[in-house]
Amino acid sequence: SAVISQKPSRDICQRGTSLTIQCQVDSQVTMMFWYRQQPGQSLTLIATANQGSEATYESGFVIDKFPISRPNLTFSTLTVSNMSPEDSSIYLCSGPVEGTDTQYFGPGTRLTVL
Amino acid sequence: AQSVTQLGSHVSVSEGALVLLRCNYSSSVPPYLFWYVQYPNQGLQLLLKYTTGATLVKGINGFEAEFKKSETSFHLTKPSAHMSDAAEYFCAVSYPAAGNKLTFGGGTRVLVKP
Numbered sequence: 001s002a003v004i005s006q007k008p009s010r011d012i013c014q015r016g017t018s019l020t021i022q023c024q025v026d027s028q029v030t031m032m033f034w035y036r037q038q039p040g041q042s043l044t045l046i047a048t049a050n051q052g053s054e055a056t057y058e059s060g061f062v063i064d065k066f067p068i069s070r071p072n073l074t075f076s077t078l079t080v081s082n083m084s085p086e087d088s089s090i091y092l093c094s095g096p097v098e099g100t101d102t103q104y105f106g107p108g109t110r111l112t113v114l
Numbered sequence: 115a116q117s118v119t120q121l122g123s124h125v126s127v128s129e130g131a132l133v134l135l136r137c138n139y140s141s142s143v144p145p146y147l148f149w150y151v152q153y154p155n156q157g158l159q160l161l162l163k164y165t166t167g168a169t170l171v172k173g174i175n176g177f178e179a180e181f182k183k184s185e186t187s188f189h190l191t192k193p194s195a196h197m198s199d200a201a202e203y204f205c206a207v208s209y210p211a212a213g214n215k216l217t218f219g220g221g222t223r224v225l226v227k228p
Binding site for chain 2: 031033043044094096101102104105106107
């Protein structure tokens with residue numbers, strides 16, 4: 001399995017500000033994924049982050065709102081920009097162990113926007 | 115578009131009773147299938163997965179699931195519930211041709227009564 005860590009684990013932010021979430025994997029992974037889990041709901045994929053290329057966003061998510069960086073094969077960041085209370089969610093990153101089809105998840109970042 | 119349906123957003127079982135969580139997918143091509151568990155205030159942990167081969171798969175914590183292609187189902191069972199099984203369970207699918215990104219069902223919250 002892969003060990004994935006995220007920072008911060010939680011934050012409370014003011015409307016209109018931005019927060020950058022970091023995701024670190026203990027092994028090299030080609031693709032990393034960012035998911036959003038709104039309160040009481042399931043997970044929705046925001047985007048796929050590939051090293052060396054721009055992230056691929058799912059329908060309903062745009063780069064201006066959720067810019068993503070992927071500087072190397074073990075690290076990625078997701079920024080939640082110009083936040084509103086509707087952005088209050090748990091944000092999770094995941095990555096498959098190289099050579100397998102199984103994704104492992106970080107512990108999540110619990111974001112509250114006031 | 116692929117979809118995953120989990121029947122029942124909440125399930126209540128008595129300690130020692132059978133746990134049965136239902137998952138159906140909709141696609142003409144059989145996907146890879148996963149069950150994840152999320153304990154309160156934690157990330158997602160992989161319980162088990164099916165990709166190819168034997169259709170009955172065993173996972174951690176005494177859980178197992180059976181892939182039934184004719185029914186497009188991947189139901190999760192555990193013969194005897196334990197208090198520690200109280201959590202939210204997510205069924206998910208992925209397709210290698212689509213980069214292994216996960217599509218999740220709505221989740222089922224399991225309550226275990228003493």
